[in-house]
Amino acid sequence: MQSRPRIPEATVARLAVYLRVLTGLADSGRGTVSSGELASAAGVNPAGLRKDLSHLGPCGTRGVGYEVSTLRDRIAGVLGMETAHACVLVGIGNLGSALAGYGGFGNRGFEFVGLFDASPARVGQRIGDLPIRPMEELDAVLTATRATIGVIATPAEVAQRVCDRLTSAGVRSILNFAPVTLSAPAGVGVRQVDLSVELQVLAFLDKQRGPAASPLGTALAPAGGMA
Amino acid sequence: MQSRPRIPEATVARLAVYLRVLTGLADSGRGTVSSGELASAAGVNPAGLRKDLSHLGPCGTRGVGYEVSTLRDRIAGVLGMETAHACVLVGIGNLGSALAGYGGFGNRGFEFVGLFDASPARVGQRIGDLPIRPMEELDAVLTATRATIGVIATPAEVAQRVCDRLTSAGVRSILNFAPVTLSAPAGVGVRQVDLSVELQVLAFLDKQRGPAASPLGTALAPAGGMA
DNA sequence: TGTTGTGAAAACTTTCACAGCC
DNA sequence: GGCTGTGAAAGTTTTCACAACA
Numbered sequence: 001m002q003s004r005p006r007i008p009e010a011t012v013a014r015l016a017v018y019l020r021v022l023t024g025l026a027d028s029g030r031g032t033v034s035s036g037e038l039a040s041a042a043g044v045n046p047a048g049l050r051k052d053l054s055h056l057g058p059c060g061t062r063g064v065g066y067e068v069s070t071l072r073d074r075i076a077g078v079l080g081m082e083t084a085h086a087c088v089l090v091g092i093g094n095l096g097s098a099l100a101g102y103g104g105f106g107n108r109g110f111e112f113v114g115l116f117d118a119s120p121a122r123v124g125q126r127i128g129d130l131p132i133r134p135m136e137e138l139d140a141v142l143t144a145t146r147a148t149i150g151v152i153a154t155p156a157e158v159a160q161r162v163c164d165r166l167t168s169a170g171v172r173s174i175l176n177f178a179p180v181t182l183s184a185p186a187g188v189g190v191r192q193v194d195l196s197v198e199l200q201v202l203a204f205l206d207k208q209r210g211p212a213a214s215p216l217g218t219a220l221a222p223a224g225g226m227a
Numbered sequence: 228m229q230s231r232p233r234i235p236e237a238t239v240a241r242l243a244v245y246l247r248v249l250t251g252l253a254d255s256g257r258g259t260v261s262s263g264e265l266a267s268a269a270g271v272n273p274a275g276l277r278k279d280l281s282h283l284g285p286c287g288t289r290g291v292g293y294e295v296s297t298l299r300d301r302i303a304g305v306l307g308m309e310t311a312h313a314c315v316l317v318g319i320g321n322l323g324s325a326l327a328g329y330g331g332f333g334n335r336g337f338e339f340v341g342l343f344d345a346s347p348a349r350v351g352q353r354i355g356d357l358p359i360r361p362m363e364e365l366d367a368v369l370t371a372t373r374a375t376i377g378v379i380a381t382p383a384e385v386a387q388r389v390c391d392r393l394t395s396a397g398v399r400s401i402l403n404f405a406p407v408t409l410s411a412p413a414g415v416g417v418r419q420v421d422l423s424v425e426l427q428v429l430a431f432l433d434k435q436r437g438p439a440a441s442p443l444g445t446a447l448a449p450a451g452g453m454a
Numbered sequence: 455t456g457t458t459g460t461g462a463a464a465a466c467t468t469t470c471a472c473a474g475c476c
Numbered sequence: 477g478g479c480t481g482t483g484a485a486a487g488t489t490t491t492c493a494c495a496a497c498a
Contacts, residue, residue, distance in 0.1 A: 012432070016428060020424075195402075196337070199335070207307040263457085277458065289497045473482090
């Protein structure tokens with residue numbers, strides 16, 4: 001299987017996780033790793049991991065496992081990390097500042113090349129070595145840097161307008177933290193991270209798992225059983 | 228279909244989105260809404276939305292649509308939002324501060340009741356009306372508040388230890404922002420938000436969609452000059 | 455007429471089991 | 477003996493099409 005026939009999106013997300021684990025293993029000098037161990041470190045099933053990797057073509061040695069640095073490079077290549085990706089970030093409030101200051105992107109191939117905010121109070125401040133720019137400069141920076149990824153961390157009310165400006169200036173991928181569903185032209189990829197949704201899913205699953213579990217030993221026999 | 232036979236997790240996540248949209252519609256005085264309109268606002272397919280809602284039992288009127296406030300309350304009830312959920316947040320760096328200061332949780336039924344950090348420099352500062360406490364007080368606060376949700380925004384290196392402490396003190400749900408895969412006892416729900424993974428998936432999907440509008444293959448300006 | 459609720463079909467994803475190779 | 481790669485099975489999710497109904 002070459003990577004032609006399209007890699008499933010679920011697999012792509014896991015490949016990114018494997019890459020993170022493999023990078024850690026490589027840094028600690030590990031030479032080879034088995035699917036079982038890698039799967040355990042990534043929190044997935046070993047057979048599923050092997051199926052995921054099968055989309056990259058054979059890349060292990062039977063009876064041995066995978067060579068850590070080779071596999072890491074292979075996945076990095078498939079994910080398109082041989083070149084850095086330039087990103088702009090719009091909305092430098094608390095969350096935006098956190099994202100702008102987060103060092104974890106750089107060593108994974110993503111780099112912010114522009115920070116934007118509508119508030120004059122914030123414009124001109126710096127985060128790291130980047131200045132916060134006014135929204136008026138968005139198009140110019142996008143043109144100059146050819147950034148293809150836009151990150152939106154604005155209030156919900158303006159997120160759609162920001163999205164429109166980004167896409168009309170040529171941005172093809174958007175990561176949105178504002179709690180609204182964005183609509184974007186065909187050909188533009190949007191991913192949504194909604195922190196409240198995550199919490200609600202957690203709370204629901206907990207409720208579903210066992211209604212009356214009190215931290216102190218309130219002995220109440222659960223109907224279904226425990227696991 | 229009553230809600231007995233378990234609601235699929237994918238559906239739960241979408242219900243949380245519908246709830247957000249419905250809350251907005253209700254606030255703007257809207258009386259009823261059709262599956263088509265609601266689906267469009269939530270970014271999903273109308274038939275899928277109706278199937279999702281079918282897990283709650285019949286809740287619309289044929290030929291008319293759904294009553295906005297009724298449906299909102301129904302979903303809120305199913306998601307367990309009749310009571311507030313107490314959360315603790317560990318790791319008050321940039322991201323943690325952003326989460327602690329984010330107003331969007333409160334009106335969705337989640338409330339931080341404790342903020343913790345290992346750094347003496349941060350302990351004692353306040354965010355909103357909560358003080359940042361030392362890690363030593365974690366168990367006492369968990370016991371006193373009976374918080375069942377823990378949010379981890381620490382560096383990757385300590386996230387697993389924090390997870391262990393949270394779960395052994397009775398936390399049953401964890402939202403993890405640290406870029407590591409956590410292992411937790413059975414019966415504890417963990418959700419992972421990895422910002423780099425989101426960016427990598429975006430970049431891959433863009434690459435796969437076609438190099439159509441990439442005029443410059445590799446020439447990404449490093450931060451120095453322009454930015 | 456317009457819209458919901460739902461069975462049946464299609465697509466996708468995960469899991470299993472084992473042949474094939476080291 | 478051990479581990480990968482993969483076809484086939486099982487399970488899940490999405491989509492379609494339409495009967496039921498206000």
